[in-house]
Amino acid sequence: MEFLAYFGDVFTPINFGLLLIGTIGGLILGATPGLSPTMAVALLIPFTFRLEPAQGLILLGAAYTSTVAGGAVSAILLKIPGAPANIATTLDGHTMAQKGQGARALQLSFLASAVGGVFGVLLLIFLTPVLAQWALAFGPSHLFWLAILGVTVIGSLDSSSVVKGLLSGCIGLWLATIGFDDIMGAQRFIFHSSVSGGINVIPALIGLFAIPQVITMFAKGRKSLDAEVLTVERHPIKDAFREVFSRTRALTIGTLSGSIIGLIPGVGGQIAGLVAYDQSKKMSSESEKFGTGHSEGVIAAESANNAMVGPSLVPLLTLSIPGSPTAAVLLGGLLIHGIFPGSDLFDNYPDVAWTFINSMLVGQILMCIFGLYVAGLAAKVAQVPNAVMAAVVLGLAVFGSYSVQNSMGDVYVMMALGTGMYFLERFGFSAAPLVLGLILGPIAEANFIQGSMIANATSSVGQYFFTGALNLTLITIVVASIAYSAWMELRSRRYTTKDDAIEKEEALS
Amino acid sequence: MLRSDRVFGLVVILAALAYIASALQLQTSFLSDPMGSKSFPIGLGIVAVLCGAVMVLKPDDEAEWPQPSALLKLAIAVVAMIAYAYALKPLGFLLPTFIAAGLLSFLITPRIVFNVLAGIGLSVGLYVLFRYGLGLETLQAIPKGWGG
Structure with missing residues (x-):
C-alpha cells in the first residue's frame, strides 16, 4: 500500500498540469493517422530534459496512455488505426460508425479502455513491488537470458517473418556494441567520429520511429487520405455505460488477455487487441455478429489495448526489460535522468516511481473523461495535412536529437538510422526488435561478461549459463517463442502476416 | 530467380x-x-x-519499392535537409526553416499559397517551441548583425 502515500504528489499544480497536457495532447496525437504512439512518445522525450524526473515521466506516461486510446478514434471514424494496436477496433467500430452509431462506438471504446486501463495499472501497482523484490534473486546469467528473451520474443512474434525479426534484433545489438564496452572500456567499431561515444539511445529512437514515417509521406506524395470522416451524432453516455458493463464477457476477456500479453517482455500491444477480439469471438454466444458492428468486438479490442499499457511497464520497472516498443522509449526517458529501473528505482527513488505509477492511474480516468467529450472533436483536429505533418515531425526530430547533448553528431546518427530503417522496412523488417536490441544490448553484454567472470571463478561457463531452473525456463521460452513463430509461419497462420504489415504501414501513413 | x-x-x-x-x-x-x-x-x-x-x-516474396518519381522527391528532400543543416549557422533559424519547410510541403502537396503559409507558420511556431520548449538558447532567429 506504499503507493497511497504518494498520491498527493500527482495533484501538485505542475504535475497535474503536465498530466492534463499529456492526456489531451496524447488523445489528439493518437487520433492523428500517421503519428504512431511510439513515435509521439519518442519525439516528446527531449522536452522532458528540463523537467524533474517524475514530471518528465508523468508527461510521457500520460502520452503513452492516451495515444493508445486516441488511436481508436481514427480507427472508428476513418477506418485508419491510429496505431497497429487499434487494427482490431476498426473491424466492428468502423462498421458501427458507418451505420450512424459513431458516437456509441467511441463511447464504448473509451469506457472499455478505461476499465482495461485501470485494471492494468492496478496490476502494475501490486505486481511491481513483489517482482522487484523477486528480481533481486536474478543473477547475471538470468538477466542475460532475460535480455535475449526481450529481443527474440518481439523479433519472432511481432514482425513479418521470424528470420527478419531476429535479424533486426541482431542489427540492434550490433549498433549497441559501437563505442566503449561497459566492462572493459575497450573501444569498438568506431567508424565515424559521430559515434565515438556509442550510439545515443534518444536520437536513435527518434530516427528509427519518426523518419520512416516521414519518408513514407514523401513517397506517397499527394495521394492523401481519401477516407471520409464519418460524422458523430449524439448518443447518451448513460446507455453506453450500461452497455459496457452488461458485456462482462467481452470486457473480462479483453482486460485479462491484454494484461497477460502486456506482462510478457517484448510482445507489447500490437497483438493484444487482435488476440482479445479473436478469443471473445470464439467464446461469444453471438459470434456471427462480430464484424457487423457488434459492441463486443469494440469492447474486447479496446479494453485489451489499454489493459496492456500498465503491465507492459512491469518488466520495465522491475527488470529493465521493456515490454513494448513504447516502454522501450520510456526506458530511454528514465535513463537520461540517470535512473536505472529495478530495485534501485523503488529503493532510492520511491517518490519518482510511485508518483509516476499513480499518475498513470489518474491518467486513465482523465483519458476516459476527455475522450468521451472531445473524441469527435479530436478527429477533426487530427486532419492535419501530410505536408505540414512531415515538416513538423522532421523539425522535431532534428532539433530534438540535437538538444540531447547539443551535438550535430546525434542528428547525423538520427538521420542515418532513420533512412536505413525506411529501407529495412521495405524489406519487411520492423523497428521494434531493432530498438529493443539497441537498448537491451548493453544489458545483455554486461551481464554476459559479469556472468562469465563469476563462472570462471567458480564453475565452467556452460554450467553457469545453462543449468538451474530459472536459466532453463528462460532458455525454454526463448526457444519456444522462435519455434512457435517459425511453425506458425510455415502454416501461415500468424497474427501479423506480410500483407498485414504492409496494410498496417499504409494505414499509418 | x-x-x-x-x-x-x-x-x-x-x-x-x-x-x-x-x-x-x-x-x-x-x-x-x-x-x-x-x-x-x-x-x-x-x-x-x-x-x-x-x-x-528461403527468400520472401518481392518487396514493393516506391516509384522512381517518389525516390527523386526523396533525394531532393535529403539534399534540402543537408543544405538546411549548413544554412542554419550563417542565416539564423527563421529564413532557412521557412524555405526548407515550404519546399518539403511543396514536394508533398504542390499548392503555392498553402506552402508559403505552411513555411511561415512552421518557422515561427517551431522557433518558439525549440527556443522555449527545448531550451535551445543558442538558437538564433535571424543572422548575427541584422539589428537583432
Whole structure:
C-alpha cells in the first residue's frame, strides 16, 4: 500500500498540469493517422530534459496512455488505426460508425479502455513491488537470458517473418556494441567520429520511429487520405455505460488477455487487441455478429489495448526489460535522468516511481473523461495535412536529437538510422526488435561478461549459463517463442502476416 | 530467380563476416579475461550469418519499392535537409526553416499559397517551441548583425 502515500504528489499544480497536457495532447496525437504512439512518445522525450524526473515521466506516461486510446478514434471514424494496436477496433467500430452509431462506438471504446486501463495499472501497482523484490534473486546469467528473451520474443512474434525479426534484433545489438564496452572500456567499431561515444539511445529512437514515417509521406506524395470522416451524432453516455458493463464477457476477456500479453517482455500491444477480439469471438454466444458492428468486438479490442499499457511497464520497472516498443522509449526517458529501473528505482527513488505509477492511474480516468467529450472533436483536429505533418515531425526530430547533448553528431546518427530503417522496412523488417536490441544490448553484454567472470571463478561457463531452473525456463521460452513463430509461419497462420504489415504501414501513413 | 531478399541476405552475411573480423582485431585487455570484449560481438555475428543464410535460401516474396518519381522527391528532400543543416549557422533559424519547410510541403502537396503559409507558420511556431520548449538558447532567429 506504499503507493497511497504518494498520491498527493500527482495533484501538485505542475504535475497535474503536465498530466492534463499529456492526456489531451496524447488523445489528439493518437487520433492523428500517421503519428504512431511510439513515435509521439519518442519525439516528446527531449522536452522532458528540463523537467524533474517524475514530471518528465508523468508527461510521457500520460502520452503513452492516451495515444493508445486516441488511436481508436481514427480507427472508428476513418477506418485508419491510429496505431497497429487499434487494427482490431476498426473491424466492428468502423462498421458501427458507418451505420450512424459513431458516437456509441467511441463511447464504448473509451469506457472499455478505461476499465482495461485501470485494471492494468492496478496490476502494475501490486505486481511491481513483489517482482522487484523477486528480481533481486536474478543473477547475471538470468538477466542475460532475460535480455535475449526481450529481443527474440518481439523479433519472432511481432514482425513479418521470424528470420527478419531476429535479424533486426541482431542489427540492434550490433549498433549497441559501437563505442566503449561497459566492462572493459575497450573501444569498438568506431567508424565515424559521430559515434565515438556509442550510439545515443534518444536520437536513435527518434530516427528509427519518426523518419520512416516521414519518408513514407514523401513517397506517397499527394495521394492523401481519401477516407471520409464519418460524422458523430449524439448518443447518451448513460446507455453506453450500461452497455459496457452488461458485456462482462467481452470486457473480462479483453482486460485479462491484454494484461497477460502486456506482462510478457517484448510482445507489447500490437497483438493484444487482435488476440482479445479473436478469443471473445470464439467464446461469444453471438459470434456471427462480430464484424457487423457488434459492441463486443469494440469492447474486447479496446479494453485489451489499454489493459496492456500498465503491465507492459512491469518488466520495465522491475527488470529493465521493456515490454513494448513504447516502454522501450520510456526506458530511454528514465535513463537520461540517470535512473536505472529495478530495485534501485523503488529503493532510492520511491517518490519518482510511485508518483509516476499513480499518475498513470489518474491518467486513465482523465483519458476516459476527455475522450468521451472531445473524441469527435479530436478527429477533426487530427486532419492535419501530410505536408505540414512531415515538416513538423522532421523539425522535431532534428532539433530534438540535437538538444540531447547539443551535438550535430546525434542528428547525423538520427538521420542515418532513420533512412536505413525506411529501407529495412521495405524489406519487411520492423523497428521494434531493432530498438529493443539497441537498448537491451548493453544489458545483455554486461551481464554476459559479469556472468562469465563469476563462472570462471567458480564453475565452467556452460554450467553457469545453462543449468538451474530459472536459466532453463528462460532458455525454454526463448526457444519456444522462435519455434512457435517459425511453425506458425510455415502454416501461415500468424497474427501479423506480410500483407498485414504492409496494410498496417499504409494505414499509418 | 534473383530476389531482393537473396541479395540482402548476402549483404548481411558479408557485413556480419566483416563485423566478426573487426571484432577479432580488438585488443584484449591485459587482464586477459577469456570472454572479454570480443566474444559477445562474435556470437552476434554468427547469429546474423545464420539469419542471412536463411534469407538467401528461403527468400520472401518481392518487396514493393516506391516509384522512381517518389525516390527523386526523396533525394531532393535529403539534399534540402543537408543544405538546411549548413544554412542554419550563417542565416539564423527563421529564413532557412521557412524555405526548407515550404519546399518539403511543396514536394508533398504542390499548392503555392498553402506552402508559403505552411513555411511561415512552421518557422515561427517551431522557433518558439525549440527556443522555449527545448531550451535551445543558442538558437538564433535571424543572422548575427541584422539589428537583432
